[in-house]
Amino acid sequence: MHVYLDNAATTKLDSRILKKMLPYFEKDYGNASSIHALGQNAFGDLMKAKEKVAKLIGGEANGVIFTSGATESNNLIIKGVALANRTEKKNKIIISAIEHPCVMESAKFLAREGFKVEYLPVNKEGLIEPTELAKLIDNETILVSVMAVNNEIGTIQDIEALAKISHQYGAYFHTDAVQAIPYLKVDVKKMGIDFLSLSAHKFYGPKGVGVAYINRKVKVKPMIIGGGQEDGLRSGTYNIPGIIGLAEALELAYKERAAYLKKVTVLRDYFWKKIQKEIPEVRLNGSLKKRVPANLNIMFGYIEGEAILMDLSYKGVYVSTGSACSATDLRASYVLKSMGLDKNFLNSNIRFSFGRFNTKVEIDYTIKALKGTVKRLRSFSPIV
Ligand SMILES: Cc1ncc(COP(=O)(O)O)c(C=O)c1O
Incomplete structure (x- = not known):
């Protein structure tokens, strides 16, 4: 998938x-x-x-x-x-x-x-x-x-x-x-x-x-x-x-704005609720209230965002760390830095951005894949 x-x-x-x-x-x-x-x-x-x-x-x-x-x-x-x-x-x-x-x-x-x-x-x-x-x-x-x-x-x-x-x-x-x-x-x-x-x-x-x-x-x-x-x-x-x-x-x-907003909001809320329930030590970056419904930028404690991204990519799930236009630049995100994020957490973030063609089946697959990825990476993280 x-x-x-x-x-x-x-x-x-x-x-x-x-x-x-x-x-x-x-x-x-x-x-x-x-x-x-x-x-x-x-x-x-x-x-x-x-x-x-x-x-x-x-x-x-x-x-x-x-x-x-x-x-x-x-x-x-x-x-x-x-x-x-x-x-x-x-x-x-x-x-x-x-x-x-x-x-x-x-x-x-x-x-x-x-x-x-x-x-x-x-x-x-x-x-x-x-x-x-x-x-x-x-x-x-x-x-x-x-x-x-x-x-x-x-x-x-x-x-x-x-x-x-x-x-x-x-x-x-x-x-x-x-x-x-x-x-x-x-x-x-x-x-x-x-x-x-x-x-x-x-x-x-x-x-x-x-x-x-x-x-x-x-x-x-x-x-x-x-x-x-x-x-x-x-x-x-x-x-x-x-x-x-x-x-x-x-x-x-x-x-198609009204239907689109409803769709991405439902997918986003479902995803975020499940992630919080099923994966420990996660935190949302940025306001949840004053935020577009298509974006979730999540910090996964103790592991590198790039490692998560690559493992998910192997499983067919495509996400991004920070801004994708500079995805080849592995320096910590200046956006997260300017928000005062603790330096230990600056490289542990993944941006999930939902869109017109995503389905609930895809979200369920991603949650399952992510759970396995985070568990595996944390199992050999020196800082857990
Ligand atoms: C906020 C913002 N501004 C500008 C750009 C650059 O847009 P373009 O890809 O059309 O050059 C992007 C692309 O990622 C963006 O997200």
Whole structure:
């Protein structure tokens, strides 16, 4: 049996989405920048996709910029906004201590360019207290960037409160909402979000396509220049099959949201209850209340997360330690570190992320496999 419980790393492309994409590879393959009919048909569909995405996130169609994914979106927004809006008086950005590496590295790049970068701490639950932002922010701040949902622990931040404080100081607000779809009902205008990043492969769409939502009243320095596509904000031939896939996947995610949330919540609660009952010395990392229902990040005392992962993989169960994008990096998770987790427990954690295609039979198989794995590994752990 194969059980995929790594849906926060990436999701399987939904066959209904693939079906919508296929004609754009085989029949409607025009370049959306071409003037002839095939190109203009593609351009029309591109515009419809922008409108669809804009409607789903409560924004304007001309603010929807398609990219190659959230790594690019985050680079464009963090670097592009900071560089375009720097003045003698404004030279600071604030990000949280638990952002994805692509936000972290963009901030480090800006620090090397002479910007002041401040990091918002999180509490033991992995949550940012808005009062912490109020302490760090000032009129020198250009941009505040806080992820809506953390990729490792699934915690949900109070985006509206953070955006409000940012605006009080004349700063713009960005949120990496990659892990938030469809858990949060995103409405950029209502929530005060100036910039937002999305990635289709996190919600059953294709890999290699994302959105940088941009408040078009704000100056942004493009990172990829060339043919001038996306109003000059992101050059490169439009990835029409990917863009169509992203828009359809986003629509489907929200259309099926209620049933999906119910399904993953039931699976997650069942799994967590059983694990606590059947495996001793386990602890949940991050708030259970302010967390997306698809994520459980669990500490298994006395054994290494990597050993658990490999043993489960051998049994056909696919999970992750920390963030899967850096699964080859065995250093302890900076997310868990910043929550103040005891250093003895930093390497004993596994992220289980549930999704659209998981079943109760799979969860039962995983619990059984996990019980055996933990028992075996603990039997030769020197620290039990
Ligand atoms: C929170 C978050 N931001 C950004 C990314 C990067 O997204 P992409 O794979 O589209 O570059 C990921 C991917 O794991 C993520 O989880």
